Each structure stands twice: as structure tokens, then as C-alpha cells.
Amino acid sequence: MIQNDAFLRALRRQPTDYTPIWLMRQAGRYLPEYNKTRATAGSFMKLAMTPELATEVTLQPLARFPLDAAILFSDILTVPDAMGLGLSFAAGEGPKFARKTDNEQAISALAVPDMNRLRYVFDAVTTIKKALNGHVPLIGFSGSPFTLACYMIEGGSSEGFPNVRKLAYARPDLMKQLIHINAQAVAAYLNEQIAAGVDAVMIFDTWGGLLSSVAYQNLSLDTMKEVLARLNANAAGEKVPTILFTKGGGQWLDGMANSGADALGLDWTVDIAQARQRFGGKVALQGNLDPLVLLTDEKTVAREADTIIHAAGVQPGHVFNLGHGIVPQTPPENVAVLVETVHRVSREMRLE
Amino acid sequence: MIQNDAFLRALRRQPTDYTPIWLMRQAGRYLPEYNKTRATAGSFMKLAMTPELATEVTLQPLARFPLDAAILFSDILTVPDAMGLGLSFAAGEGPKFARKTDNEQAISALAVPDMNRLRYVFDAVTTIKKALNGHVPLIGFSGSPFTLACYMIEGGSSEGFPNVRKLAYARPDLMKQLIHINAQAVAAYLNEQIAAGVDAVMIFDTWGGLLSSVAYQNLSLDTMKEVLARLNANAAGEKVPTILFTKGGGQWLDGMANSGADALGLDWTVDIAQARQRFGGKVALQGNLDPLVLLTDEKTVAREADTIIHAAGVQPGHVFNLGHGIVPQTPPENVAVLVETVHRVSREMRLE
Numbered sequence: 001m002i003q004n005d006a007f008l009r010a011l012r013r014q015p016t017d018y019t020p021i022w023l024m025r026q027a028g029r030y031l032p033e034y035n036k037t038r039a040t041a042g043s044f045m046k047l048a049m050t051p052e053l054a055t056e057v058t059l060q061p062l063a064r065f066p067l068d069a070a071i072l073f074s075d076i077l078t079v080p081d082a083m084g085l086g087l088s089f090a091a092g093e094g095p096k097f098a099r100k101t102d103n104e105q106a107i108s109a110l111a112v113p114d115m116n117r118l119r120y121v122f123d124a125v126t127t128i129k130k131a132l133n134g135h136v137p138l139i140g141f142s143g144s145p146f147t148l149a150c151y152m153i154e155g156g157s158s159e160g161f162p163n164v165r166k167l168a169y170a171r172p173d174l175m176k177q178l179i180h181i182n183a184q185a186v187a188a189y190l191n192e193q194i195a196a197g198v199d200a201v202m203i204f205d206t207w208g209g210l211l212s213s214v215a216y217q218n219l220s221l222d223t224m225k226e227v228l229a230r231l232n233a234n235a236a237g238e239k240v241p242t243i244l245f246t247k248g249g250g251q252w253l254d255g256m257a258n259s260g261a262d263a264l265g266l267d268w269t270v271d272i273a274q275a276r277q278r279f280g281g282k283v284a285l286q287g288n289l290d291p292l293v294l295l296t297d298e299k300t301v302a303r304e305a306d307t308i309i310h311a312a313g314v315q316p317g318h319v320f321n322l323g324h325g326i327v328p329q330t331p332p333e334n335v336a337v338l339v340e341t342v343h344r345v346s347r348e349m350r351l352e
Numbered sequence: 353m354i355q356n357d358a359f360l361r362a363l364r365r366q367p368t369d370y371t372p373i374w375l376m377r378q379a380g381r382y383l384p385e386y387n388k389t390r391a392t393a394g395s396f397m398k399l400a401m402t403p404e405l406a407t408e409v410t411l412q413p414l415a416r417f418p419l420d421a422a423i424l425f426s427d428i429l430t431v432p433d434a435m436g437l438g439l440s441f442a443a444g445e446g447p448k449f450a451r452k453t454d455n456e457q458a459i460s461a462l463a464v465p466d467m468n469r470l471r472y473v474f475d476a477v478t479t480i481k482k483a484l485n486g487h488v489p490l491i492g493f494s495g496s497p498f499t500l501a502c503y504m505i506e507g508g509s510s511e512g513f514p515n516v517r518k519l520a521y522a523r524p525d526l527m528k529q530l531i532h533i534n535a536q537a538v539a540a541y542l543n544e545q546i547a548a549g550v551d552a553v554m555i556f557d558t559w560g561g562l563l564s565s566v567a568y569q570n571l572s573l574d575t576m577k578e579v580l581a582r583l584n585a586n587a588a589g590e591k592v593p594t595i596l597f598t599k600g601g602g603q604w605l606d607g608m609a610n611s612g613a614d615a616l617g618l619d620w621t622v623d624i625a626q627a628r629q630r631f632g633g634k635v636a637l638q639g640n641l642d643p644l645v646l647l648t649d650e651k652t653v654a655r656e657a658d659t660i661i662h663a664a665g666v667q668p669g670h671v672f673n674l675g676h677g678i679v680p681q682t683p684p685e686n687v688a689v690l691v692e693t694v695h696r697v698s699r700e701m702r703l704e
Contacts, residue, residue, distance in 0.1 A: 269563065270603065292517040
């Protein structure tokens with residue numbers, strides 16, 4: 001049993017005593033203890049691939065802040081790496097694949113990877129769950145089929161992913177072939193995480209917002225729906241709550257709310273009051289403080305957090321989060337202020 | 353009198369025989385003749401600051417393609433340059449200012465520039481109007497007060513403009529002071545362009561989409577409204593049609609449609625069929641092909657253009673354009689196919 005189940009209750013739109021909070025990239029470079037563990041490990045992938053180290057860094061932010069959920073320490077690109085594309089992280093750079101998957105031959109050669117190649121992820125889930133000892137829920141995650149395709153086509157990160165957009169327009173057939181394989185792989189991957197014990201899963205569609213409205217629907221949202229429809233119940237036979245996050249997807253919340261997801265992540269550009277009003281009866285909403293607010297001062301952090309808590313309101317179904325990942329320059333003291341403010345103000349609002 | 357007034361009629365939501373088209377950055381690096389003129393001139397700013405050269409490059413795309421409007425060749429950063437911030441363009445890099453306007457002292461020192469320092473822009477308008485000889489309308493433009501502030505605060509271009517967002521949250525008072533000066537400068541600048549003879553004006557809010565919904569309203573949309581409210585009639589005593597474009601603003605079209613602008617620019621992520629349905633009775637809409645479609649092949653260009661023309665429909669008030677500026681790698685042949693397709697298909701649709 002989970003002792004602090006506020007996060008899971010909020011995802012299910014059940015009442016909670018306060019608004020639960022966790023932060024995208026809460027285990028990461030803004031924490032000195034993370035940098036120390038990473039320096040000792042030698043690389044990011046070593047951390048992700050060693051269950052004991054992944055457990056250590058997953059728990060670090062929880063030791064500092066009374067966060068309401070832990071999130072598996074891993075990377076969205078583990079899945080294409082398991083497809084044999086040769087993932088590496090050069091120092092100070094983004095991810096790189098040894099091979100690009102940007103033509104008919106490369107896409108035809110792809111297959112859903114053997115999940116045993118991702119055993120280190122599921123082992124990390126088991127180890128983290130043991131270490132958490134029921135304190136808070138553990139979130140599993142994956143990149144969306146389209147977002148994985150973005151990195152696979154470009155061979156790494158890229159400003160505006162031009163080759164992805166070109167392929168989407170010129171060869172929608174190839175694009176669909178690629179994302180269909182990714183969708184099967186992502187579903188299998190999340191099902192193994194569920195079997196290993198995660199309490200909720202989140203799909204990160206970091207780049208869906210680059211697409212035209214029609215292409216978003218066909219290439220990203222539809223494949224996320226396919227993934228959601230394939231998810232299994234957990235060992236107790238219960239449906240695991242799901243969160244869908246398309247960065248830049250504020251225009252498409254209507255379609256996302258009808259995707260089958262229990263909750264939607266909102267980036268910081270979305271008017272959360274309006275979104276709660278329009279979609280709060282159908283899905284929980286997670287968000288949506290601009291992560292750069294955490295680079296200002298404690299007073300500003302508290303004020304901006306307060307604004308979002310009031311905009312989101314007290315009706316069940318709000319999980320506080322940032323609108324995107326926490327940035328490395330964030331002072332941990334500001335995170336402490338944020339968590340304290342969210343808990344305190346949201347408790348007070350429920351007593352008013 | 354303007355011979356081809358399809359563009360102006362569409363902005364006023366009056367019937368036209370076909371859908372008019374022009375392209376953001378239609379005079380630019382994808383044209384060999386532009387590169388030749390620029391190489392001879394020596395620099396981008398030399399082109400912009402020499403009315404004869406600005407006229408030459410403004411007319412180049414019209415000599416190749418039957419476009420329905422010309423747009424003044426200039427840069428959105430001429431206004432902060434006239435404020436004395438020292439604009440330069442290093443080869444292969446973006447714009448740079450000699451000084452950043454990112455603190456109380458620098459912001460307090462700012463003033464609306466003497467419009468005589470921008471005389472070269474208004475002279476270019478006069479020269480271009482003479483050269484166009486009433487063939488098609490000429491569009492004048494400015495950056496939005498907020499978008500100008502972005503470059504001024506960062507001292508140039510920047511991924512995600514982090515210092516802008518930090519200032520907006522931590523010191524909204526300073527941010528408002530800065531954009532208020534910009535709003536006055538932009539209004540004066542557009543009024544001088546109108547006096548010199550432009551037939552329509554467009555406000556480019558390239559970075560408003562980086563803001564939270566509340567901050568967009570307060571810092572970008574409200575100041576654009578202020579600019580629109582300050583615009584004068586032209587020499588004939590007529591209101592000049594206005595276009596407002598916030599890239600990434602698809603969520604905020606409702607507010608934009610109530611800004612007083614005659615038309616809204618749409619980036620390629622917006623569902624134009626839905627936008628026409630919701631806002632077409634109030635404003636004209638301009639857009640919205642992904643500029644990267646022009647990097648594919650002629651068949652794809654024609655198909656994607658056809659899709660947008662059909663989505664936008666035949667009711668008055670659609671100007672075809674890209675969802676952002678044309679990219680330098682664009683083959684001019686694909687632009688020819690685009691213009692031909694838009695004109696032909698939209699004519700056929702009106703005869704059906």
C-alpha cells in the first residue's frame with residue numbers, strides 16, 4: 001500500500017487534502033548530490049543502466065523535498081537504443097544515435113526490441129519500489145511514438161526537427177510505418193514497467209507541438225491512443241493511471257482529453273483555469289509553472305505558484321508540476337519554497 | 353489605385369476571385385538574385401538602409417512569381433537600433449546589440465527614438481511604392497513591443513529567451529516600462545510607414561508564444577492593442593488594414609480576434625478550418641502552410657497547399673501564406689508551384 005497516495009487520488013480526480021506536487025526532471029543536475037553520483041558513475045547512461053545508481057538518484061529529490069511522487073530515473077531514448085540504433089551522450093551535448101532512421105531501408109529494418117534488452121529499466125523499477133517502501137507512488141514513463149521518431153530520424157536532437165517535418169509531409173507512409181513500430185515498442189515497454197510495479201505512467205510527447213494540427217492528430221495523438229489502449233492492468237488487476245503530455249499541445253487539449261488518458265500534462269503557455277473549466281470534468285490536469293520561474297527569487301516563486309494554485313482551483317484533479325523540465329541552473333532553495341507553497345496554499349484553500 | 357487588390361479585399365473580408373497569396377520572407381536568401389544583390393551590397397543592413405537596394409530586393413520575388421502583395425524589405429530590429437542599442441549582424445550569425453537592455457538603469461535610459469533616424473525605412477516605402485506603380489499593395493511591418501523587448505533584453509537572439517522570461521516574472525514593472533516605450537515607438541514607426549504610403553501593416557510577434565497565458569495577455573497582446581489603437585488613417589483618410597501574428601499563439605486567437613486587428617496570421621500548428629469557423633466572421637485569417645513543406649517536392653507542395661485551401665474554404669477573408677518565414681534552402685521552383693496551385697485551386701473552388 002502507498003502511504004501518501006495524494007498524487008494517485010488526484011490523477012483519479014478524487015478529493016485530496018492538498019494539491020500533490022512532483023517536478024519533471026526532479027532528479028537531475030540542479031542537485032549537487034546528483035552531480036556527485038553522476039561524476040562517480042562516469043556517465044548519464046551508466047546511471048540509467050545501473051539499478052542501484054538509478055535508485056539512488058531517483059530518491060535524492062525526495063530526501064530534500066516532501067514531493068508526492070517519485071519518477072523512474074531513465075531517458076526516453078532507451079527504447080530506440082534497444083532497437084540497436086547506438087545511443088550515446090557526448091559530454092555537454094545532447095543525445096546522438098550512431099545511425100539515422102530517415103529512409104525506407106532503415107525504417108523497414110526496424111523491429112520492436114526484445115524487452116530483455118531493457119531489463120535494466122525494469123530492474124530499476126523493482127529496486128526503486130523496494131527503496132520507496134510505499135512512501136510515495138513511482139511514475140514510469142516513455143517518450144511518445146512520434147517523439148522517439150523525431151530523434152531517430154534526425155539522429156539526435158535538432159532545432160525544429162526539419163527532417164522529421166519533411167518526411168511527415170513527403171512520405172507519410174514511411175512516417176506511419178516508423179511510428180507504428182514505436183507504438184508497439186512503447187506499449188510493451190510501459191507494460192513491463194507496470195509489471196515491475198510502477199504506480200502511474202506518463203507519455204512524454206516533447207515534439208508533437210512542432211506538427212500541423214492534422215499531422216499531430218494522425219502522427220502523434222493517434223499513436224498515443226494506440227499505446228494507451230494496449231496497456232495492461234497491474235499485478236493487483238487495477239488500471240494504472242496514465243498521463244499524456246504534449247509540449248506545445250495547448251490547442252489540442254480537446255483531442256487529448258478524449259484519448260483515454262486519465263490526466264494531461266500542461267506546458268506553461270496553457271491557461272490552466274480555462275483548461276480546468278473545459279476539461280476538468282473528464283481528465284485530471286498536471287502543471288503548469290514555467291520552469292524559469294525557479295530561476296528568479298523566493299518571493300516570485302511563491303507568488304507565481306500561488307497564482308497557479310488559485311487558477312487551478314480546489315476541485316479534485318490537479319497535480320502541480322512545472323510546464324517543462326526543471327533546468328540545471330535552478331537553486332534547490334527555490335524548489336523548497338515551491339513545494340512548501342503548493343502544499344500550504346492548497347491546504348488553506350480547502351479550509352476556506 | 354491598386355490594380356490587383358485581392359489581398360486588401362481579403363483582409364477586409366470582401367469577396368475575391370481567388371485566394372491571394374504572399375509569403376513571409378518572400379524577398380530573401382532562397383533567391384539567387386537576392387544573394388547576388390546582397391553580396392554586392394556587402395551586408396544585410398546595407399540592403400535595408402539603402403532605399404534603392406531595398407526596392408530592388410522587395411521587387412525580386414514579384415518578378416518571378418505572381419504574388420498578390422509586396423512586403424517592405426527591412427528588419428524588425430530597426431526600431432531598437434534607432435534607440436541607440438547598436439545593431440549588427442555578424443556573418444552566419446543572428447542579430448546582436450552592442451548593449452543589453454536588461455536592468456533598471458538601461459530600461460530607464462530608453463526613449464522613443466526620433467523617427468528621422470528611421471528615415472531610410474520611410475524613404476524605402478516611397479521608392480518601392482513608386483516602383484510598384486500600383487501593381488500590388490505594399491505591406492509595412494514592425495516587430496511587436498514584446499518581441500522587440502526579447503531581443504533588447506537578451507542582446508540578440510536566444511533559445512527560449514530565458515532572461516526575458518525571468519524578467520517578466522521577477523520584475524513585471526520593468527518589463528512593462530520597456531514594452532510601453534516600445535509600444536509608443538512601434539506606433540510612431542508604423543504611422544510613418546502609413547504616411548509614406550504602405551497599404552497594410554503587419555505586427556510580427558515572433559516570441560509571444562514563449563509566455564504563459566496571463567503574461568501573453570499582459571505583456572504582448574495588450575501592447576499590440578495599444579499600437580493598433582494609435583494607428584492613423586492614410587493620406588486618403590482611410591483606415592489601413594492590420595494583421596497581427598503571434599507565432600505559437602494558436603491558443604490565444606480569441607483574444608487576438610478581439611484586439612482590433614483586421615486579420616490574424618496563423619502559424620502552421622493551427623487548424624485553419626476550425627479557426628475560420630470560430631473567428632472568420634470577425635477577422636480575416638492569413639496562413640498557414642508549414643514552410644518546410646517547400647523543402648519537399650512539387651507534388652507534396654501542391655497536395656499540402658490544396659489541403660489548406662480546402663480547409664480555409666471559399667468564404668471571404670483568407671490570405672494564403674506560410675506559417676512562418678520561408679527558409680533559405682527552399683527551391684524557388686517549389687514556390688512557383690505553390691503560388692500557381694493556390695491561385696488555380698482557389699479559382700476553381702469559387703466556380704464549383
